[in-house]
Amino acid sequence: MAYIKEKQVAIEAALKAAAFCIDVQNELIATDTLEKGDKSPVTIADFGAQALVCQHLRTVFPNDIIVGEENASSLQLPENLPLLEKITAFTQRFVPEANNERVCEWIDLGNGEVNKERFWTLDPIDGTKGFLRREQYAIAIALIENGDPKVGVLACPMLPVDYDDPKRGVGCLFVAVRGEGALMASLNSHRLQLKPIHLVDGRDPKRLRCAESIEHGDHELQKKVIKEAGLHADSLKLDSQAKYGVVARGDAALYLRLPSPTQPDYREKIWDHAAGVLLVEEAGGKASDMLGQRLQFASDQTMKHNQGVVVSTPVYHRAVIDALRYFLA
Structure with a gap:
């Protein structure tokens, strides 16, 4: 089995970020958003999730490059200090030593450059509008080596475990390692149980x-x-x-x-x-x-x-x- 450590660390980071996003979503105030250049809404969960994932990855893999979606430049503007303080307060629930300066540093760990050897890529909240609608979004983490994804983890806190059977609850974690198949677990089980998943049966x-x-x-x-x-x-x-x-x-x-x-x-x-x-x-x-x-x-x-x-x-x-x-x- 390859990438054992990378797989485990990516799972840990995704689970931490998912829990963060769930907390933020449950306590979300609609005015706590900034505007990206492309006018898509950015919530405090975007920044906080990137901070948590980057901090976790860099702690274990100090030499790895991370290419993330967000950067902390807008948070460092004086008028956005209240927003930064909220991000920090949520982050402290998961990393108690967090402060405003460290949160910005962790976010900006994701400002690395794409290369042809090895790097992580991260979308802290893929589907920001879905997040704001309390519908579908994902925390997406992938390790790229030689241009090929080798490890992929998706945490989807609002995704039904079975799309056609809502009674089974929501919250899914997807994991894949190149050459080892695809796995899924419910985010709501007491113990994470990853099980193999497969494509659609043509008879259905x-x-x-x-x-x-x-x-x-x-x-x-x-x-x-x-x-x-x-x-x-x-x-x-x-x-x-x-x-x-x-x-x-x-x-x-x-x-x-x-x-x-x-x-x-x-x-x-x-x-x-x-x-x-x-x-x-x-x-x-x-x-x-x-x-x-x-x-x-x-x-x-x-x-x-x-x-x-x-x-x-x-x-x-x-x-x-x-x-x-x-x-x-």
Whole structure:
């Protein structure tokens, strides 16, 4: 077994960040947000989760580079001191020695540069709008070596354990190590019990469906492609890399994300996909961009050589790529 220590440390970091996010969500005040440059809301959970994950990773792996989504520059503005103090207060529940200065330092540990050797990539809250809606979001952590995801962990605090049986509760942890399969555990069990997960069974027609983003993508083209590929059940609509989780465990057969017509040159970020791609591949699936090319995680923070994302079973992946070639011809 490879990456034993990395796997355990990533799980610990994700669990700590998930607990942090749950606390913040339960006590959230709507005004406790900043504005990113792209106008997406950022909550105190974004900053605090990044601080906790970076602090945990760097404590165990002091020489590893971390490429995260957030930086602390906005928090250090005088007008944002009350927000920083709230982040610190929540962080102290998990790391008692935290103070304002250390929290900013921990956040900025995630300002490393992508390289072709080894680095971690982190999205402290993938699906911020889902978080604010009390719907789907994920803490996403991945270890990249030589451009290939080797360890991936997704904590999805609001994801039903079974999408079609809400009575089983919510909160899932997904874990994958290259070459060792995909695993899932309930976040609500007294003892974490990771069990193997697999892609959809083709004999279950209600799960032969697509998982799509609520807002992002070209939904009109996606609808045509999904139908042409032979998936006729209604799509699941949810935020974040939780979509990778539902594909990996067989709640859906496809995750399709095509560039929006309003942003045709948009390129995905590595932290939005690295952990999820590994999870689905280890469950037996296939991931690529909309042209069928392998997703690249070591060229930049932005996946500038890829456009769109197609994640599915091998059979439906081929059908989707064929359908895209037909519609884009």
